[in-house]
Amino acid sequence: MNASRKTKKRAEILAGAQRVFVREGFDGASMDEVAREAGVVKPTLYNHFRDKNSLYIAVVEYALTKTRAAIFPPDIRDMSAADAIEKIAKRLTAMFGRDDDVLELCRICIGGYQRFPSGSATFMLHGPQRGSAEINDLIQLWCERGELVCEDPHLAAQQLGELCKVGIWDPRLYGERGKISEEECGHIAVEAAATFMARYSA
Numbered sequence: 001m002n003a004s005r006k007t008k009k010r011a012e013i014l015a016g017a018q019r020v021f022v023r024e025g026f027d028g029a030s031m032d033e034v035a036r037e038a039g040v041v042k043p044t045l046y047n048h049f050r051d052k053n054s055l056y057i058a059v060v061e062y063a064l065t066k067t068r069a070a071i072f073p074p075d076i077r078d079m080s081a082a083d084a085i086e087k088i089a090k091r092l093t094a095m096f097g098r099d100d101d102v103l104e105l106c107r108i109c110i111g112g113y114q115r116f117p118s119g120s121a122t123f124m125l126h127g128p129q130r131g132s133a134e135i136n137d138l139i140q141l142w143c144e145r146g147e148l149v150c151e152d153p154h155l156a157a158q159q160l161g162e163l164c165k166v167g168i169w170d171p172r173l174y175g176e177r178g179k180i181s182e183e184e185c186g187h188i189a190v191e192a193a194a195t196f197m198a199r200y201s202a
Helices: 003-028 031-038 042-048 052-071 074-078 081-098 100-111 117-144 153-163 169-173 182-200
Strands: none
Touching: 003 031, 003 042, 003 052, 003 100, 031 042, 031 052, 052 081, 052 100, 052 117, 074 081, 074 117, 081 117, 081 153, 081 169, 081 182, 100 117, 100 169, 117 153, 153 182
8 A cells, every 4th residue: 555545544544433432432432343434444444553542542633633723724824913813713612612523532531531641641732732832833923023912922822722712611521511602602702812912912
């Protein structure tokens, strides 16, 4: 199998595995079911991933990398700080309020932390940590342009993420609320962006 076909097959396996983990949870998912969902035979599955733990870690990285790419497209750097912050906020609130896959993967990581800490570490790295790093870099860029004034871009990046969670992420994480409406997510995003810009706008 050439490199491009192998990469495509790996992506198909990860997409199928993501559906299985989200649907069945970590304990309920089996390599047999992942193989069926991805349309591959088990030897092919094991050629790519040695066991369920390594497969799950790869799924978390795959899912969060795709999500992060949607939140921070390359052209975001060409936008003004105000426009970009609102766009990022809208995409973050949509993820926190409406993305069931990210929610379930996070729950699996939390539930399996003691016996499977590498899963939680992978979620933190490819989710909150790299997301904050992306925002941190953008804040520094906008400070250089004179659009923002911020002495601690790392802290400010985390603050924006937290503002986009208000009233939606924790209730969903703990099962108190289902998927949040687009209207509510949009309202929270606009308020988050306005609060952020009120603090850091030049």
